[in-house]
Amino acid sequence: MAISGYSSVRSSAAEARPRRGRTLLLRIAAAATLVSGCVYLGWRWTASVNADALALGILLALAESYGLVDSFLYAVTMWKPAYRSPPPPLAEATVDVFITTYNESAELVRMTAEAAMAIDWAPLAVHILDDGARDEIRELAAGLGCGYLTRSEEWKGRNRHAKAGNVNNALALTSGEFILILDADQVPDPRIVKRVIGYFSDPALAFVQTPQSFYNLPPGDPFGSDAPLFYGPIMRGKDGWGAAFFCGSNAVLRREALMQVGLISYARAAEEAFRASLSELRRDSRASFRDDGETRERKRELRRALRAAGKDMRSGRSLQSVAGSLKEAVAAFRCPPAAASCEGTERPGDRDFGIARITEAIAVEGVSTVSVTEDMATALRLHASGWKSVFHSEVLAWGLAPEDLAATLAQRLRWAQGTVQVLLRDSPLTKKGLRLGQRIMYSATIFSYFSGFSNLVFILCPIVFLLTGIAPVKAWNQTFFALFLPFFALNRWMFYIAAEGLDVKRGEQYNLALFPLWIKAVVGVISGRKIAFAVTPKVRRSGNYLGLIKVQVGVICLIAAGVAWALLGLAMGWRRDLFGVLVNAMWGCYNVWQLMAIVRAARYAPPAGWAPRPPFGTSAKGA
Amino acid sequence: MVPFRIESGEETGGVATVILSGRLNAASAPEAKGWLKALVGSGSKNLVLDLGGLTFIDSSGLSALVAGYRASAELGGNLKLAAMESQVFQVFALTHLDRVFEIFGTVEAALASFAR
Numbered sequence: 001m002a003i004s005g006y007s008s009v010r011s012s013a014a015e016a017r018p019r020r021g022r023t024l025l026l027r028i029a030a031a032a033t034l035v036s037g038c039v040y041l042g043w044r045w046t047a048s049v050n051a052d053a054l055a056l057g058i059l060l061a062l063a064e065s066y067g068l069v070d071s072f073l074y075a076v077t078m079w080k081p082a083y084r085s086p087p088p089p090l091a092e093a094t095v096d097v098f099i100t101t102y103n104e105s106a107e108l109v110r111m112t113a114e115a116a117m118a119i120d121w122a123p124l125a126v127h128i129l130d131d132g133a134r135d136e137i138r139e140l141a142a143g144l145g146c147g148y149l150t151r152s153e154e155w156k157g158r159n160r161h162a163k164a165g166n167v168n169n170a171l172a173l174t175s176g177e178f179i180l181i182l183d184a185d186q187v188p189d190p191r192i193v194k195r196v197i198g199y200f201s202d203p204a205l206a207f208v209q210t211p212q213s214f215y216n217l218p219p220g221d222p223f224g225s226d227a228p229l230f231y232g233p234i235m236r237g238k239d240g241w242g243a244a245f246f247c248g249s250n251a252v253l254r255r256e257a258l259m260q261v262g263l264i265s266y267a268r269a270a271e272e273a274f275r276a277s278l279s280e281l282r283r284d285s286r287a288s289f290r291d292d293g294e295t296r297e298r299k300r301e302l303r304r305a306l307r308a309a310g311k312d313m314r315s316g317r318s319l320q321s322v323a324g325s326l327k328e329a330v331a332a333f334r335c336p337p338a339a340a341s342c343e344g345t346e347r348p349g350d351r352d353f354g355i356a357r358i359t360e361a362i363a364v365e366g367v368s369t370v371s372v373t374e375d376m377a378t379a380l381r382l383h384a385s386g387w388k389s390v391f392h393s394e395v396l397a398w399g400l401a402p403e404d405l406a407a408t409l410a411q412r413l414r415w416a417q418g419t420v421q422v423l424l425r426d427s428p429l430t431k432k433g434l435r436l437g438q439r440i441m442y443s444a445t446i447f448s449y450f451s452g453f454s455n456l457v458f459i460l461c462p463i464v465f466l467l468t469g470i471a472p473v474k475a476w477n478q479t480f481f482a483l484f485l486p487f488f489a490l491n492r493w494m495f496y497i498a499a500e501g502l503d504v505k506r507g508e509q510y511n512l513a514l515f516p517l518w519i520k521a522v523v524g525v526i527s528g529r530k531i532a533f534a535v536t537p538k539v540r541r542s543g544n545y546l547g548l549i550k551v552q553v554g555v556i557c558l559i560a561a562g563v564a565w566a567l568l569g570l571a572m573g574w575r576r577d578l579f580g581v582l583v584n585a586m587w588g589c590y591n592v593w594q595l596m597a598i599v600r601a602a603r604y605a606p607p608a609g610w611a612p613r614p615p616f617g618t619s620a621k622g623a
Numbered sequence: 624m625v626p627f628r629i630e631s632g633e634e635t636g637g638v639a640t641v642i643l644s645g646r647l648n649a650a651s652a653p654e655a656k657g658w659l660k661a662l663v664g665s666g667s668k669n670l671v672l673d674l675g676g677l678t679f680i681d682s683s684g685l686s687a688l689v690a691g692y693r694a695s696a697e698l699g700g701n702l703k704l705a706a707m708e709s710q711v712f713q714v715f716a717l718t719h720l721d722r723v724f725e726i727f728g729t730v731e732a733a734l735a736s737f738a739r
């Protein structure tokens with residue numbers, strides 16, 4: 001087939017064969033990298049920070065230390081990869097297919113739904129989860145004979161929680177034992193259920209994730225969407241530590257696991273809400289000098305009841321029981337016996353003290369809503385409750401990658417924001433129930449999103465040196481290179497082995513080039529800015545996107561100016577640090593090479609006649 | 624296998640008793656949830672669920688009970704659970720719902736708690 005645009009995510013079963021030799025080599029490279037890195041960084045911190053430019057010197061040492069920790073976490077990830085071959089399919093299992101859509105075209109949804117209905121499994125129920133509640137999708141579902149689900153009445157006027165809410169709504173309306181989740185653009189292979197359902201013979205298994213692969217990758221993958229490293233070595237590594245991630249689509253999940261962690265989270269949320277209600281009542285019951293005698297007495301009574309409630313909670317009484325005892329006291333406080341009418345005195349929380357979670361559309365949420373990356377947050381909950389996960393490395397669905405820079409940036413920003421939200425709201429560092437290896441796997445992913453800060457330093461240092469001659473290190477001398485080069489080379493070697501021969505150049509370029517985006521995400525989430533769930537557009541919007549990367553373009557200009565200025569200085573004899581200029585010019589050029597990837601992406605236009613189609617699916621025109 | 628059943632029991636002092644029996648799992652949970660919501664919607668906001676006849680419950684089944692509780696709480700009522708067997712209680716304890724819900728040994732005790 002001569003269709004271009006396929007991901008390089010490896011898909012054949014042979015690729016998943018264990019490679020003990022490679023793993024051993026990787027461990028040697030990792031150990032050597034870490035030893036040389038510690039020697040280098042030890043020297044950097046103790047003997048080489050330029051005291052005359054202390055701030056810059058410390059920033060660079062910090063950024064390099066970040067890099068070493070990142071390499072360490074990467075090495076741990078790769079330490080003991082899991083290579084899986086699927087067990088025979090279960091004899092019986094009911095499977096629901098959820099196709100989540102919000103604003104994608106009916107044609108796109110049709111392609112996915114038709115392929116889903118062609119999945120070779122019975123009993124199978126395909127449902128389109130249309131969060132846009134569009135008539136054309138309803139008609140499409142009716143025409144195809146598959147289920148059509150939209151939000152129920154309960155969601156009116158309540159937080160919708162984007163895709164997580166859409167899936168939770170469907171969980172409450174369906175009953176299959178297993179759920180295959182597909183994004184609207186992910187066209188499944190008919191074998192998808194048969195290939196992975198066998199893993200569920202382990203009753204403790206919560207989900208199986210398969211790779212996300214694309215059939216519309218523009219030539220040269222200008223947007224860095226292809227993720228063969230993640231959906232290959234990295235996920236195998238996480239799987240080896242019992243921490244394969246759920247990535248939102250192309251995964252089969254066990255309903256019981258989702259509902260169980262949903263109940264556990266509900267119990268915890270109910271307790272938190274109840275405690276918050278008690279605090280609020282405590283504030284209401286605080287004495288004020290304006291109170292008359294009767295009010296003072298009422299407040300005293302309420303305080304007495306609250307003290308009793310606190311004691312009851314500590315003694316292990318259920319929330320419902322404590323709330324029952326408290327209800328009367330609160331009613332008496334709100335509306336004294338002498339009052340003419342009690343209308344309007346009740347507060348929203350007085351009915352259930354938060355226990356019934358009536359502010360939410362559904363109390364029990366199988367999919368976590370703490371983050372805009374609901375998939376990661378859900379996997380974290382499952383792992384913390386002792387459920388297992390599997391990464392099955394065979395490509396069993398093909399979808400669409402973003403085809404313009406705006407969509408790419410919106411998607412990456414959401415990933416970064418969501419990941420940092422998980423750190424703040426349900427931190428894998430402190431969450432009870434996770435094993436050490438799982439904690440490290442989650443932390444490694446979260447930690448990697450902080451690279452924007454270190455990359456900013458790596459970008460600034462050569463610019464500062466070229467323009468001003470101020471260096472963050474005491475000297476670019478022999479000792480520096482004798483210690484730096486071995487670490488650098490070993491580090492590259494380790495990454496090379498870990499990549500298993502995959503082309504990861506674009507990913508590396510984007511990691512540096514997106515530094516403003518990573519910083520924006522971290523700062524935005526930590527400062528508490530509200531974050532909306534952005535649905536990644538599946539259709540290219542043409543245009544010139546240079547306006548989105550002003551910072552990167554500015555940096556490239558600064559580097560060019562710095563090199564020109566330094567060379568001029570050398571030529572005119574203003575400066576004599578030839579070696580330093582050479583080193584920093586090379587460093588700056590390396591940065592430019594990385595940044596140019598995103599400049600090319602901003603100016604990308606698809607080749608004429610570009611109309612990629614998935615390799616399977618029944619109605620693909622021209623397939 | 625005992626099929627799932629849900630039916631009205633006696634009504635005592637404004638509190639309706641609901642009797643559940645058989646297997647309350649993902650397949651029967653929507654029925655249980657719909658039934659409880661309809662009952663609450665028809666005006667019976669205070670309920671006691673007699674779970675003595677349940678032979679099995681899973682997390683979807685529990686979610687249906689939570690949904691029933693939520694519906695009654697929304698109208699200022701209450702839903703109390705009574706007479707559960709040990710398998711059913713184990714599932715409750717596993718999901719920490721025993722910390723949320725008061726669980727009564729008998730239907731009579733649950734009814735009496737409404738009178739307190």
